Amino acid sequence: MFAKFATRQFSSTASSAYKVSILGAAGGIGQPLSLLMKLNHKVTKLSLYDLRLGAGVATDISHIPTNSVVKGYGPEDNGLSKALEGADVVLIPAGVPRKPGMTRDDLFNTNASIVRDLAKACADHCPNAAICVISNPVNSTVPIVAEVLKSKNVYNPKKLFGVTTLDVLRASRFLSEVAGTNPVHEHVTVVGGHSGITIVPLISQTNHKNLPKETYDALVHRIQFGGDEVVQAKGGAGSATLSMAQAGARFASAVLDGLAGEKDVVEPAFVDSPLFKNEGVEFFSSKVTLGVDGIKHIHGLGELTNAEQEMINTAKETLVKNIEKGVNFVKQNP
Numbered sequence: 228m229f230a231k232f233a234t235r236q237f238s239s240t241a242s243s244a245y246k247v248s249i250l251g252a253a254g255g256i257g258q259p260l261s262l263l264m265k266l267n268h269k270v271t272k273l274s275l276y277d278l279r280l281g282a283g284v285a286t287d288i289s290h291i292p293t294n295s296v297v298k299g300y301g302p303e304d305n306g307l308s309k310a311l312e313g314a315d316v317v318l319i320p321a322g323v324p325r326k327p328g329m330t331r332d333d334l335f336n337t338n339a340s341i342v343r344d345l346a347k348a349c350a351d352h353c354p355n356a357a358i359c360v361i362s363n364p365v366n367s368t369v370p371i372v373a374e375v376l377k378s379k380n381v382y383n384p385k386k387l388f389g390v391t392t393l394d395v396l397r398a399s400r401f402l403s404e405v406a407g408t409n410p411v412h413e414h415v416t417v418v419g420g421h422s423g424i425t426i427v428p429l430i431s432q433t434n435h436k437n438l439p440k441e442t443y444d445a446l447v448h449r450i451q452f453g454g455d456e457v458v459q460a461k462g463g464a465g466s467a468t469l470s471m472a473q474a475g476a477r478f479a480s481a482v483l484d485g486l487a488g489e490k491d492v493v494e495p496a497f498v499d500s501p502l503f504k505n506e507g508v509e510f511f512s513s514k515v516t517l518g519v520d521g522i523k524h525i526h527g528l529g530e531l532t533n534a535e536q537e538m539i540n541t542a543k544e545t546l547v548k549n550i551e552k553g554v555n556f557v558k559q560n561p
């Protein structure tokens with residue numbers, strides 16, 4: 228399924244020492260994400276790039292006694308290429324966050340070109356890296372990265388991910404609140420995309436199939452619009468940063484576990500997916516098994532209720548447009 232664009236042969240052997248590069252490392256997400264990656268023992272080189280304060284954040288974090296060397300870079304002196312050279316995993320939280328009243332799509336005009344340019348640098352300096360996109364709107368920024376990599380003949384769909392893990396975290400937490408359970412034991416698969424109605428939690432696949440309809444509807448709505456809660460609460464000072472850093476670190480850790488050849492590493496992510504390609508949906512989030520070459524297997528959605536099926540149908544309509552917007556942006560602004 229990946230043969231069409233896999234214009235290079237990418238193949239890896241498992242290791243336990245990895246270079247991780249974070250682009251946008253001095254931001255609200257970038258700083259705590261950098262800290263959490265410094266605590267990951269598979270990371271031996273941590274590269275922090277930002278337009279400002281990259282070196283400062285790196286120096287601060289470098290005092291933590293874990294087995295990694297931290298380096299910080301800014302745009303001067305080819306900082307971006309040095310930050311990316313030899314990277315195994317690139318995490319991208321660069322870009323502007325929402326303010327109250329905005330949708331994630333309202334960030335497109337600013338973030339599309341930031342992500343496009345960072346993707347070009349990845350193509351040039353670390354074409355074999357696993358790239359994890361956090362910058363919003365994820366439904367469009369992931370296709371932007373794919374188009375850039377295709378244009379440079381280095382697209383490997385097994386190694387491109389939109390990070391949707393925060394939806395999974397929220398789903399566990401919010402479900403546990405209505406069910407009166409420990410969130411640590413609640414595992415909810417969330418599929419589709421990463422904005423409003425494209426976020427589809429599969430509650431029927433948990434132990435809580437029979438929630439009262441009102442409770443169920445409110446729960447689904449809260450998971451879909453959880454990001455807005457944080458945007459409102461921060462009153463113009465940004466969106467989720469700390470919970471997102473935790474989500475990003477969890478996803479990056481899963482990617483590293485996969486690269487290291489560990490078994491049964493499964494997380495949902497927004498990826499180049501065969502699930503609905505025949506309906507024109509090129510990217511879709513579902514559970515993926517991660518391995519030494521990135522994605523090893525993309526899981527199907529499993530059994531769905533009528534309500535979930537309807538949500539998926541609605542999500543697909545929006546996703547097609549969001550994906551097309553990203554693809555067209557790169558075509559018109561290469």
Ligand SMILES: NC(=O)C1=CN([C@@H]2O[C@H](COP(=O)(O)OP(=O)(O)OC[C@H]3O[C@@H](n4cnc5c(N)ncnc54)[C@H](O)[C@@H]3O)[C@@H](O)[C@H]2O)C=CC1
Pocket residue numbers: 250251252253254255256257276277278279320321322323324325334338341345360361362363364365390391392393394421465466467468471
């Ligand atoms: N995928 C997800 O679930 C989530 C995604 N986000 C998104 O993550 C992005 C970042 O959010 P925050 O960290 O709160 O924003 P922030 O404004 O606090 O930090 C962004 C950082 O990116 C840097 N930056 C901007 N352009 C850059 C470039 N060309 N190269 C390198 N660095 C650059 C800025 O200097 C800044 O330090 C936003 O687009 C936000 O919507 C936020 C929460 C969850």
Ligand SMILES: O=C([O-])CC(=O)C(=O)O
Pocket residue numbers: 324325331363393453454455457458466467
């Ligand atoms: O809501 C936002 O703009 C940030 C985000 O993606 C989230 O918190 O899920």
